[in-house]
Amino acid sequence: MTLYFLCLILFCVGLFAVLRKRNIIKIIIGVAIMEYALSLFFVLIGYRAEGRAPILARDQVVLNMVDPLPQAMVLTTIVIGLAVIMILVSLAIRIYEKYGTFDITKIRRLKG
């Protein structure tokens, strides 16, 4: 239970950065933290106490094993997260080239 709670706190830290920070890079770091929190949550879902890796071998019975499916999903999530961070960072670089600042309160040309 504590683990889930800590995971939630990690997610909220990321959310706080996204909502409150003014620097684009810090916002992107917030997104990354949120993604890690979710990956952690996926791993926790698959966790069983005293569980072993679910590898089937000859003459061996694994009674208590962790759920391997969330681990596979975490790999996919990490890859997607990498792509997202990459596109956000490349946008941030281009924005810095054009506006000369990372401060989102100063990047306001679109209105209405």
Added chain:
Amino acid sequence: MSLLIYLIVVPLAAAFLTALLGRRFRNCGETLGVLAAGASLILSSILIKSSFLHKIMVYKIGGWLPPTGICLVADGLAVFMLFTVNLIVFFALLYALDYMKIYTGTWKFYSLFMLMSAGMNGVILSGDIFNLYVFLELASLCAYALVAFGTAPEDLEASFKYAMMGVLASLLILLGIALLYSFTSTLNMADMSLVLSARPLGAPVVFVSVLFLAGFGLKAAIVPFHAWLPDAHSSAPTPVSAGLSGVFIKTLGIYALSRIFFNVLGVSTKLLFILMFLGALSMIVGALLAIIQNDIKRMLAYSSISQVGYILLALGIGTPLALLGGLFHLFNHAVFKSLLFLNAGAIEYSTGERNLNKLGGLNSKIPVSGSTSLIASMSISGVPPFAGFWSKLIIIIACIQARYFSFAIIAGVVSIVTLAYYVKFQTFAFFGKSHEGLSRIREISPAMKLSLIILALICTAAGLMLIPALRHPLDAAVSVLSSGWGYQAAVFSAVQ
């Protein structure tokens, strides 16, 4: 049905081949893009034809049986959506052939656009909720990049805003999927609904519903979550705006929302009321914000929010008639909104101006754009012989039948407001005197004209989809949504 996988493989292959060869061979992106989009359109037409025979088609990837394996499911709703998406993607791409020549490095555009189209097809076909997320994220990533394609400061700003909202939406959806997985121990949507229908729905499902509503609501730009849409859709290059506004928000937002709520989680009266309320709110706010805009593309973007509200309202009413109206409006909106965006692009292409106050008298200069945008404007504001009138009429009748009189009045009034801002668009852009500032007006190219004219023809003739002989695709789509948890039985019977 091995046909289904090609709808994802063909655009995906085109995207990667373009990325590999685009720099070396000229016109590689154009050729591959149009070929792949045309092939997808033909494939989805074949699917419509075979949906007369088979109610549901399931493709088991790698031959693994669901619920263990991943499957692609094409039922009535999916087939209907696939046809809509591929139709708009093809014509947007046809239009892009000449329009995109004002940009450099166009092969990147074609690569990203085909990747986005593969993502949308994947979202529609996927029978596995995690796969749905992966395709959704694939399509969204391409959309972020495509919005910033012009790399003007405004484009980048809009794209960053859109990306942040989109990432937040994806994270909420992913959290919902994680919770749903831990609740049901399965990822296959049919199996998931089997588990959920056998179990009393408690707090976890309500929480997941809220997460999905917020996540897909952000993707569909339903009103409290709409702030990114006008920026993103007006800053993107025109073919992208047409694709995003025409089909993207509907595939990733409305389709995914209705598939998950109607077929997997199961709908309750509370949820339906929330959908109806959000729909009505979107209609009103979108229309009111659209009427004060002077930039054509921003006006069209706000109008999209308003029209998506109609679809959501119809889904919320939930009677078969309302669902018919909603899905028909979805198709109509895809056609006329992309036509309008392409016309806005044509105006920008020929005059270099998007501000309505600086335009005027274009009817004599670019007659094709003038007449096609007139047809689209009349259709979207509900002028009788055009398709938009019929879909709005059905939605309003369904409102009255279900005794939601206030929503019927709202729908009627918003339709009048819609007429008002499209009259504004027509008068300021195409009628009246030519503005002094517009000295150099160039004619749009034949490929652009062709795509505008065909979309206008579809827009005019789409009303025929309601006559009994041609109604099958719509009816099949409606029956999927109204059957609710019947989805699981249909999928499992098709697998055996």
